[in-house]
Amino acid sequence: MVLQTLSPDCITDSSLEGFATRTRLEWTVGSAIDLELFGATVQVVSDTEVDPYSREVSYPIHEALNWKVTRFGQQARATLFGALILNDDGTVWQVKLNQPRVDQERGKSRKYEVPVGTQSRAWLPHQFPLTLWQRIANRYGLKLSEADLSLGFRAWLIQHPEIAITICEGAKKAACLLSLGYAAIALPGIFNGYRKNNQGLIPDLAAIAVPGRPISICFDHDLKPRTIENVNLATKRLGMLFLESGCTVRVIPLPGPEKGVDDFVVAQGAEAFAQLHENAPLLQQWNSQKLWELTLQPTHKLNQPYLGNLPYPSSGFAFIKSPKGTGKTQALQSLIREATRNGRRVIVITHRIQLGRSICAGLGIDWIEEMHQSETRGLLGFGLCIDSLHASSQARFNPQDWRGAILILDELEQIIWHALNSQTCFEKRVLILETLKELIQTVYNSDGLIIGQDADLSDVSVNYLMGLVESPILHPWLVVNEWRSLQPCPVSFYHTPDPAPLIAQLEALLETGAVFLCVDAQKPKSRWGSINLEAYFKQKFPQKRILRIDSETVADPQHPACGIVERLNTAALHYDLIIATPTIGTGVDLNVQGHFVAVFGIFQGTTPDAEARQALARVREPVPRYVWARSFGASKIGNGSCDYREVARSTTRNLELNLHLLKDIDFDLDQSYDPITLRTWAKMAARVNASLWNFREELQRGLQSEGNQVTILQPGECLSSAPIKPALIQIQTHHQEQEAHQIAAAEDISESDYQQLKAKRSKSAPERARERKFALKQRYGVEVTPDLVLKDADGWYAQIRLHYYLLNEIELVQQRDRQEFKGHLERGNQKLALQDVRLLGAQVETLRSLGIAQLLLAGQEIRGSDSRIQHLAALTVEYARDLKTVLNLTFTEAMTPIQIVQALLSKLGLKLKRLRQERLPDGTRERVYQYQSPTDGRETVFRSWKARDEAWAISLGTPLCT
Numbered sequence: 001m002v003l004q005t006l007s008p009d010c011i012t013d014s015s016l017e018g019f020a021t022r023t024r025l026e027w028t029v030g031s032a033i034d035l036e037l038f039g040a041t042v043q044v045v046s047d048t049e050v051d052p053y054s055r056e057v058s059y060p061i062h063e064a065l066n067w068k069v070t071r072f073g074q075q076a077r078a079t080l081f082g083a084l085i086l087n088d089d090g091t092v093w094q095v096k097l098n099q100p101r102v103d104q105e106r107g108k109s110r111k112y113e114v115p116v117g118t119q120s121r122a123w124l125p126h127q128f129p130l131t132l133w134q135r136i137a138n139r140y141g142l143k144l145s146e147a148d149l150s151l152g153f154r155a156w157l158i159q160h161p162e163i164a165i166t167i168c169e170g171a172k173k174a175a176c177l178l179s180l181g182y183a184a185i186a187l188p189g190i191f192n193g194y195r196k197n198n199q200g201l202i203p204d205l206a207a208i209a210v211p212g213r214p215i216s217i218c219f220d221h222d223l224k225p226r227t228i229e230n231v232n233l234a235t236k237r238l239g240m241l242f243l244e245s246g247c248t249v250r251v252i253p254l255p256g257p258e259k260g261v262d263d264f265v266v267a268q269g270a271e272a273f274a275q276l277h278e279n280a281p282l283l284q285q286w287n288s289q290k291l292w293e294l295t296l297q298p299t300h301k302l303n304q305p306y307l308g309n310l311p312y313p314s315s316g317f318a319f320i321k322s323p324k325g326t327g328k329t330q331a332l333q334s335l336i337r338e339a340t341r342n343g344r345r346v347i348v349i350t351h352r353i354q355l356g357r358s359i360c361a362g363l364g365i366d367w368i369e370e371m372h373q374s375e376t377r378g379l380l381g382f383g384l385c386i387d388s389l390h391a392s393s394q395a396r397f398n399p400q401d402w403r404g405a406i407l408i409l410d411e412l413e414q415i416i417w418h419a420l421n422s423q424t425c426f427e428k429r430v431l432i433l434e435t436l437k438e439l440i441q442t443v444y445n446s447d448g449l450i451i452g453q454d455a456d457l458s459d460v461s462v463n464y465l466m467g468l469v470e471s472p473i474l475h476p477w478l479v480v481n482e483w484r485s486l487q488p489c490p491v492s493f494y495h496t497p498d499p500a501p502l503i504a505q506l507e508a509l510l511e512t513g514a515v516f517l518c519v520d521a522q523k524p525k526s527r528w529g530s531i532n533l534e535a536y537f538k539q540k541f542p543q544k545r546i547l548r549i550d551s552e553t554v555a556d557p558q559h560p561a562c563g564i565v566e567r568l569n570t571a572a573l574h575y576d577l578i579i580a581t582p583t584i585g586t587g588v589d590l591n592v593q594g595h596f597v598a599v600f601g602i603f604q605g606t607t608p609d610a611e612a613r614q615a616l617a618r619v620r621e622p623v624p625r626y627v628w629a630r631s632f633g634a635s636k637i638g639n640g641s642c643d644y645r646e647v648a649r650s651t652t653r654n655l656e657l658n659l660h661l662l663k664d665i666d667f668d669l670d671q672s673y674d675p676i677t678l679r680t681w682a683k684m685a686a687r688v689n690a691s692l693w694n695f696r697e698e699l700q701r702g703l704q705s706e707g708n709q710v711t712i713l714q715p716g717e718c719l720s721s722a723p724i725k726p727a728l729i730q731i732q733t734h735h736q737e738q739e740a741h742q743i744a745a746a747e748d749i750s751e752s753d754y755q756q757l758k759a760k761r762s763k764s765a766p767e768r769a770r771e772r773k774f775a776l777k778q779r780y781g782v783e784v785t786p787d788l789v790l791k792d793a794d795g796w797y798a799q800i801r802l803h804y805y806l807l808n809e810i811e812l813v814q815q816r817d818r819q820e821f822k823g824h825l826e827r828g829n830q831k832l833a834l835q836d837v838r839l840l841g842a843q844v845e846t847l848r849s850l851g852i853a854q855l856l857l858a859g860q861e862i863r864g865s866d867s868r869i870q871h872l873a874a875l876t877v878e879y880a881r882d883l884k885t886v887l888n889l890t891f892t893e894a895m896t897p898i899q900i901v902q903a904l905l906s907k908l909g910l911k912l913k914r915l916r917q918e919r920l921p922d923g924t925r926e927r928v929y930q931y932q933s934p935t936d937g938r939e940t941v942f943r944s945w946k947a948r949d950e951a952w953a954i955s956l957g958t959p960l961c962t
Contacts, residue, residue: 019081019098020044031172031262034132034179041125041175047080060084064092066116082113085171086126088154091115093123094171094188114188122193122204123171123186125178128153135181136163157183158207164214166252166277167193167205167238168261173218176262180270182277190219190234194241201241211246215239216280218261221254225295232290239283251286252276284642285698288690291644291683292458294321298480305483307331313477315447317466319412321457322481323706324617325589328453329362329410336363336406340380345405348383351418353761354554354565354584356383359410361566368395369761381405386419389439390431399439403446407439412452412461413684414611420681421637426836430828433677440468456610460687464680487622488707489599493700494718499528499602499628500725501718503536506600506626508719510541510577513597516590517579518615520606522550524735525793528602530579532731537577539727545574550581557762572596582607582615590619600626605633608691609699613706625708629699633692637685638835639884642693648682650885651834657886658839662814665821672825672832681835736793740786746773781944791936799909800938804945805844806853806908812949813844842886843907850875852904855931862912862929864897873897876904898929910934 023044027033047061061082062068081098092115100109130144133153137144140163148156157163166184168174174186185208187193194201201209209215217239219231239249254276258264265273281289296319300311306327312318312335322328339346346365350356360367360383366374368384388395409415419425425432443450452465466473494502509515521529534548553561564571565584572578572592590596599619603612609629616625639650652669659665691698704710746769749757757763757771776784776792805813817839824837847853850872855862862869876883876891883889889903898912905911912929919925 014079016044016046016081019083023083023096027172027175030266031176031260032179032265033172033175033262034129036129037125037132037175037179040127040129041086041171043084043086045082045084047082061095061097064095064115065113066118085112085123087121088124088126088128088152090126091121093121112188120188120192120202122167122202123174123188124154124157125171125175128178132178132181136178136183139181154207158210161210161213164216165208166216166218169219170260173261176265177218177273180265180273190231191237193234193238201238201245205242206245209242209245209247213242213245213247214250215242215247216250216252216277217283218252218254220260221256221258221264223256225297228295236283236287243283249283250280251283252280253286279701282642285690285694287644288642288687291460291687292456294458294462294480296459296462296476296478298478299475300479302479302481303483304481305485307479307481309334310479312451313449315449316444317473317476318449318451319457319462319476319478320451320453320481321479322453322455323483323485324455324614325620326481326483328455329359332363332408332451336365339406340364345379345402346381346408347402347405348381348408348410349386349389349415350383350410351386351415351422352583353385355411356385357563358565358568359383359408363408386415386432386436387422387424387428389419389435390428391435392428392431397435399435399442402439402443402448404448405443406449407443407451409450409452409465410454412454412465413456413458414454416461416464416680417684420677420684420833421835427827429833429836430831433674433833434829434831437468437674440465441470444469455614460680460683464676467676484707485622488709489622489625491625491627491703491708491710492713493703493710494626494628494713495696496628496713496715496718498725500721500728501713501715502600502602502626502628503533503724504719504721506598507540509598510537510544514572514576514595515578515598515600516572516596516619517577517600517602518612518618519579519581519602520612520615521604522552522581522583523793524732524739526604527728527732528604530581532728532735533602534579535731535735536724536728537579539731541577544576546577546579547571547575548579549584550579551583552765552768554583555762556764558764562762580615580618582611584615584618591621592619593621596621596623598624598626601628603627603629603695603699605630605692605695606635608633608688609695609702610691612699613702616703625703627699627703629696631694631696633695636689636692638682638689639888640689640693642686642690644679644682644686647685647689648678651678651682653885654842655834655837655839657842658817659821661841661845662818662821665818669832672830673834674831678834685835736790737786740789743769743772743776743789744784744786746770748777749774780941781948782941787937796909796936799907800941802840802843802847803908803910803938804942805840806847807856807942808946810841810844810848813841815953817841846883846886847904847907850904852908855901855905856910858931858933860931861915862898862901862931863918863926865926869897869901873900876900898927909936909938 023042024038027038027042028035045060047059061080064082064084079099083096084092085094085096087093094112094114096112100111101113102108103110130149134144140160142160151159157165163183166174166177166182168177168184168186169188169190171186174184177184185205192202193205200206217235219235222228222231235251239251242249252261254261254264258267261273302322304326307320307322308327308331310320310331320328320331336346346363348356348359348363348365350359357367365380366376366378366382368378368382368388371378371382384395384397387393389397391397419429419432419436440450442448450465452461454461462476466476492505496502506515506517517533519528519530519533522531523529524531526532530548530550534546537544537546547561549561549564553559554564556562568590569592572590573595596619599616601612601616612629616627638647641647641650656669659667659669700710742765746766749770754771754774757767760767763771772789773784776788779792779797780788782788805816820839821837824832851868873895877893880891883891887904887907889907891900891903895903902911910931913932915928915930917925917927
């Protein structure tokens with residue numbers, strides 16, 4: 001018992017007994033390993049042993065390691081001791097020596113020796129103690145039989161795929177987890193779980209890698225960048241191989257400072273590991289979370305509530321990562337004042353107009369649209385939205401004008417994402433990105449200063465920006481402020497089917513003071529969006545002063561929200577309820593004190609969780625937060641994968657397939673895009689997708705990681721809210737119908753009028769209606785009715801467009817794709833943004849090859865047992881990955897043939913109608929379905945499109961369906 005309180009380092013005895021004691025303490029005390037497990041799997045020996053009866057000499061260490069006795073010219077020594085770590089079959093897995101040899105290549109001592117001539121094995125302990133085995137069985141509700149015991153622990157694990165297995169590096173780590181009742185297997189090194197060149201799992205791991213098996217990977221925590229990179233790479237490769245085998249793969253990231261999981265258990269306890277194990281993210285989520293990391297070594301590390309004055313460099317790159325509300329913009333003021341005194345120009349780039357105006361006002365710099373009213377007229381510099389970063393914009397932007405300047409990119413992560421993915425940059429994306437690249441190179445190569453700052457700054461944005469220079473940048477200036485608020489907000493997080501209970505709580509608090517409500521949706525179609533919620537609260541509280549801030553109100557010159565961002569702190573004091581969408585922009589703070597009694601958030605997963613947290617933090621005062629979030633979001637990017645490599649592969653592959661169908665196009669795709677741009681877009685897309693797949697969970701975890709005190713509210717723990725949802729459904733329906741009638745009744749305008757309206761930033765409601773009506777008339781080629789407006793809002797266009805091309809000759813969609821592709825090349829000066837190219841030929845050909853066109857014959861009966869349906873289902877499962885790339889649909893073996901057909905028809909906005917059930921000879925029943933021609937008016941649209949396409953074919957103009 002006394003030994004259990006000792007440290008291995010306390011034993012200085014150089015004898016075999018001393019080494020044995022140190023080894024035992026190292027395992028049992030230093031790594032929290034069960035004493036019986038240690039005794040069964042570790043043998044301590046001397047390298048020279050003499051049989052007391054025969055007097056024969058043996059060399060256990062040399063024999064265990066398959067060494068020659070005179071290996072490396074050294075005699076076996078009686079003073080050489082080794083701890084033999086035995087595998088479950090009794091063979092030696094590794095040996096730890098009391099006198100470690102030096103690895104000549106690495107220049108340091110070897111911690112463990114591996115038998116010469118053996119292949120990598122996954123370790124399980126020799127003679128695994130029954131008590132621990134039973135503990136693992138109990139965890140999964142299993143009973144151990146005599147047959148199980150005779151087979152052994154490894155065979156038992158293989159036979160029970162429901163048992164989760166954790167993969168570690170090193171026997172001590174696995175033995176620690178086995179001692180706690182977790183099934184664990186050890187690898188000799190992080191790269192030893194699979195064969196060279198990623199050619200499959202090693203046999204020991206392949207045996208346990210069966211479909212449905214939960215696998216966790218728990219490698220060491222480290223601080224060295226190179227080691228971190230290797231651990232991440234090994235985790236990804238190993239995890240992907242398990243995924244390909246059908247396993248569910250999670251990653252257990254150790255938080256540090258402890259290095260191994262055994263160190264963590266010793267320092268933090270078994271319960272702390274249980275929490276890590278329970279909350280381990282899926283491999284796909286972990287992959288995307290790694291994309292949020294910033295691994296660069298900071299030049300300055302701070303821990304303070306406000307940045308204050310920073311010692312910015314005079315040139316090169318300067319990056320700042322600091323939490324929300326720590327004064328990143330204010331820290332720039334002295335730098336900008338000095339620059340303007342010295343005649344050095346300053347350019348500010350943002351992703352939102354309202355945010356940009358606010359920043360420029362704080363820095364004393366002109367905003368591009370107000371430059372003509374300024375005394376300086378942009379001589380000292382100006383700010384602009386990245387949408388305008390091209391020569392044909394209002395700014396007439398020329399990167400060469402900014403030699404030696406200071407370039408400020410505030411909210412860098414969102415600026416880059418906006419440039420890479422926003423719809424507002426679609427037409428000019430390639431030009432914007434090429435201009436940004438030239439601007440970065442011009443400023444950097446002329447001793448200018450490039451400042452990028454963000455609360456969520458990551459390697460992704462930093463590497464993208466530096467990569468644009470196209471020359472190595474080894475040590476950029478970086479400030480990391482690790483400050484966390486000492487006044488965390490209490491957060492009530494609603495785990496309810498809808499936000500109605502949260503609205504009930506808001507109503508109660510609105511009687512006591514002002515409330516700030518942030519939402520991520522606006523349009524009338526969104527029941528819980530800003531438009532419908534404003535109407536609901538105005539009906540409920542006619543005496544309250546309510547302000548809605550969204551893209552409509554800030555652009556309407558007649559609305560009080562127009563231009564409000566610059567005066568938000570003073571204006572907020574005049575309202576009891578402010579309802580704000582992401583239009584208000586990140587980087588805009590509400591620093592009023594004592595006005596708001598609470599902040600509410602309703603998030604439906606239209607934006608990532610990071611943006612939701614930004615919105616909740618808009619009010620800086622730590623008043624209570626009340627949050628509802630949908631379980632998952634719908635606006636996933638690309639193919640929806642959380643693995644950026646898969647997002648990039650799918651995007652590239654889809655375009656390759658479409659171009660292959662256009663046989664007359666001779667085009668080198670590899671030379672048409674910037675690889676760093678595609679890779680950065682894919683990484684950011686994977687981050688968004690990971691957030692949206694588990695939106696509620698990610699938002700909750702993010703709020704907790706910021707130090708907030710999160711309380712979960714279940715349905716039975718909330719205020720009564722029965723009347724709220726029906727009232728909002730009624731308001732939603734009214735607003736949708738009202739908007740549809742306003743658009744349909746709007747005045748018809750000409751093409752030139754439309755282009756002028758489209759370019760206007762400030763628009764009244766009638767102007768928006770006229771603009772929308774013109775676009776719908778051009779899109780469908782028929783009279784714009786309220787019904788058409790509603791159907792278009794539900795995504796009707798994409799569905800019927802695909803249906804139209806499926807019904808016509810393949811040449812029609814190919815000609816459409818040629819024109820579409822030509823347009824992208826013309827807009828991008830023969831360069832492409834692959835994420836924007838939307839060709840349809842591959843979708844049409846795929847549906848045609850699967851026989852969907854033959855199913856669209858009215859009146860025929862369809863059964864899941866039909867041979868053609870069975871064949872179709874088999875094809876979709878066999879080519880599921882390609883179908884995911886082309887159609888963005890997921891097919892699995894668990895789906896029935898009819899479910900597969902219905903999924904394919906959903907791409908066209910169609911479905912089979914169930915007619916009846918039939919009794920089969922074996923007594924079972926089978927449903928009978930029938931395709932019935934749609935009655936939604938698409939045939940009228942098809943006739944219009946056909947006429948226009950025929951006219952286009954004659955005149956060589958642009959087809960209707962684009």
